[in-house]
Amino acid sequence: MTAPTLEVRNLCTHFFTRAGVVRAVDDVSFTVRRGQVLGLVGESGSGKTVTGFSIMGLVDAPGRIVSGSILFQGKDLASLSEEEMRHLRGNRIAMIFQDPMMTLNPVLRIDTQMIETVQAHEKVSDDEARARARDALGMVGIPSPDERLKSYPHQFSGGMRQRVAIAIALLHRPDLIVADEPTTALDVTIQGQILAEVQKLCANTGTAMIWITHDLSVVAGLADDIAVMYAGKVVEYGDVGEVLDTPLHPYTHGLIGSVPSRNKRGEPLRQIPGMTPSLLNLPEGCAFRARCPRAQTDCVQRPELREWLPARFARCHHPHREEAAAA
């Protein structure tokens, strides 16, 4: 088997603030293969976006990658110089942000921005670059791409802007796309359209994708594998169907349980008590301990990510193992 597109091993990204060290990403590992989608799921402050930024080499001071490796096609990104990283970024690895205006410049026409992106990495003529831009817009389902190339970002609706941002990410046919909540701000019908396009693209071009989101339902339909993050750590990792059907970690269990459609109408929703702890002041041992219904005295010992069942990982001393094994 060839090397996976991306292999993240024991990644730690910490922020050295005046108030103390924030361990935003703490010992995160996962693998993404060609044409596969990994759903990186977590609530606000769980470190999912910082994980994405670490892969892209976009972590700014006071944060930095403290340890671990990010192997992209066997090459460690964490050890590359800024210059080498710039050759990869936007070329072999691309990012899509939640707000498409993070990608788009409001005062430049779409064609200017797209041609610039093409020529940043390849010496091609303007005409050739324009042709590529047009093809990319067509690929994400923008009607009459020739005319739309001449528009400014404000002339597009929110959904169309996100399509343009995705088209820009696709210009160099990257091997990996990191997508950070790209459909969260969109309406459901538009979200459905974009998810359908993305699914088609990954299957057709073999692009690997990391889809960062807080929405388990989106991941259920889109991803192959899922990694659930809590307080900077991956607490569960495995095949998306298996994890969502029979979660091992009590946090995953609680998260799935609190999705309204998983509950009986009119009855109280199953909820996780308490709230996410501050990353500056994490409890000793398992960070979920204080909210966990299965917590016992040994949870003050820090749990490691362990393979409880074949290809099913959880960071827990007392996972829902019997249920998962029975399924």
Added chain:
Amino acid sequence: MSATDEQIYATRTFTDTEVPMIELKGVSRRFSKKLDIAAKLARKLGADVREEIVHAVDGVDLRVRKGEVVGLVGESGCGKSTLGRIVAGILPQSDGQVFWKGQDVAGLHGDAERTAKLRRQMIFQDPYASLNPRMKVADIVGEAPQVHGLIKRGGFDEYVDEQMRRAGLDPAFKRRYPHQFSGGQRQRIGIARALAVQPEFIVCDEAVAALDVSIQAQILNLFMRLRRELDLTYLFISHDLGVVEHLSDRVVIMYLGRVVEEAPTERVFSAANHPYTRSLLDSVPRIGNRKRAFATVKGEIPSPLNPPSGCHFHPRCPLAFDRCKVEVPKLKTVGALHRSACHLNDAG
């Protein structure tokens, strides 16, 4: 109607005959952009310049009965927030009438008008923007009831403590400012503030949209507990069909300012009539659906500045025919308490 339908409705106690708590008849709301001097001048000189008018809400009838939870669903720009504000009495309508417990609100004056307004409260989407950052929680919660004379002399602290406790907040935090709370706690402050004036009717405008799933569940449970304890009626505005399905008795679906379908919740999710409702339901990602092709509605949501003729949904509708382009379909009864605005229901 089939036997299963009868079973569904047998559990309902709501009928069309009782006086609704709130009723809207033909309510419209238009927003217009006034012409500036240059445009007025251009028009004097014969240029074809017109005021831009958005029909945010267009001839909506709505009834909410006492004790009911009505879910109001729609995508961006469909007018659901505008409608919510009209219902809550904080935005006047351009046309039509609003009735509070059977009385036209426009005909109320003095104390009656004040009470009618006070009994309708609103909870907003953004817990960061809807609380005054310079006020302490105790003042945010206690100001309105004090102004309206709901607090006995010297009873301020006690009253505020009770409101906070009811919303699941520790009264020890009442001297703090909003920025010292998390998103979920701020939403609780918003809830405590709304409930402090002893309302009967609450409009929740995307009240859980900004919260994480686990916090969202806590707040939704709080809403339902308060409904039981205080005998509240809700208009629950949301774009999240999963949330609406879970807690509504009835669902109203809007598209570009008009109501396209309304029905009891089970009915909407099992036997939706309008093509828009069906495509909306198909687009919702569900946790039980694995690795499947996402269903898509073609096209964009049209601009409310220039909505399509006839049925607003016809350019995106897979079943549209000639009549849909010219004639606006009326809401018609297609089952018990189930109304839908689609020409297909006439075609037989």
